[in-house]
Amino acid sequence: MVFIILDLEWNSVYGAKIRGYINEIIEIGAVMLDEELREIDEFSVFVKSKIGKRLQSRVKEMTNINKQDLENGYPFPEAIGMFQKWIGAREHVVLSWGDGDIRVLLSNTRYLTAGRKLSYISNYADLQKYFRYRCHTSKAQQTGLAAAGEILGLDPAGYSLHRALDDSRFAAQCFRAIYDPADFPSFMHVCDAQFFGELEYKPRIISDIHSPLVDPRQLYYLCRNCGKAAKQQTEWRFASRGFQAEFYCERCDLRAKAWVTFKKMYSSVEIKRSSREIPPEGSEGKK
Numbered sequence: 001m002v003f004i005i006l007d008l009e010w011n012s013v014y015g016a017k018i019r020g021y022i023n024e025i026i027e028i029g030a031v032m033l034d035e036e037l038r039e040i041d042e043f044s045v046f047v048k049s050k051i052g053k054r055l056q057s058r059v060k061e062m063t064n065i066n067k068q069d070l071e072n073g074y075p076f077p078e079a080i081g082m083f084q085k086w087i088g089a090r091e092h093v094v095l096s097w098g099d100g101d102i103r104v105l106l107s108n109t110r111y112l113t114a115g116r117k118l119s120y121i122s123n124y125a126d127l128q129k130y131f132r133y134r135c136h137t138s139k140a141q142q143t144g145l146a147a148a149g150e151i152l153g154l155d156p157a158g159y160s161l162h163r164a165l166d167d168s169r170f171a172a173q174c175f176r177a178i179y180d181p182a183d184f185p186s187f188m189h190v191c192d193a194q195f196f197g198e199l200e201y202k203p204r205i206i207s208d209i210h211s212p213l214v215d216p217r218q219l220y221y222l223c224r225n226c227g228k229a230a231k232q233q234t235e236w237r238f239a240s241r242g243f244q245a246e247f248y249c250e251r252c253d254l255r256a257k258a259w260v261t262f263k264k265m266y267s268s269v270e271i272k273r274s275s276r277e278i279p280p281e282g283s284e285g286k287k
Ligand SMILES: [Zn+2]
Pocket: 223, 224, 225, 226, 227, 228, 249, 250, 251, 252, 253, 254
């Protein structure tokens, strides 16, 4: 199996077809690594823009890509055809730093070709997610590629970061530093219909309490002090965070406002609970 580390540069443009902004790919870069993580091949191509007429100045400054580069590039369907050919029939896993690249690749494919999926990619892994796992960094922490390199003690000198090929080379360096054949496979996803469905799915909070997705047995509150079921004082009503009601625990003489959130995910309903104590009437700190 080969590892393909992919990186894209894109330009945010208005797409009339979708009446909204789309990140149009302007450069595709990738490196291919063998099972010993040695680089065996590289891929780099500019994509001639079709949706956007002008390059955002932010993109121009960050990437140093100019209009002429794009003029000399290949139209997206051709560039993708080249990429597909480059991967060939090899058993592979595509990796990218965060799943943004794969989302953008999918949205560009939908917008600019007749394709609906990325049929040429058979396995995918989010390298940023793997990095967080291996280095015990949290989601909240800045883990851009450059920051990750710093954590791993890698020198970005000699790489022109924010360019597709060099970003993928540097990401490959990071991958080499953290790769463990024992745990990596659990980060690999087969790119089937479910994978793409999940990738594109936008989770939503359920606001209708009578929805069949709301399990009424989940509408309860356990006293945060004693852990026993507290008595419901008000009807459940929907507030922005979820369903909300007030509770009273006779045992502890404590009042609380509780929230239960039902979030519809691609193939499940996620339930989250939170609560806040209601201070007794006339108590301190109520001034
Ligand atoms: Zn209690």
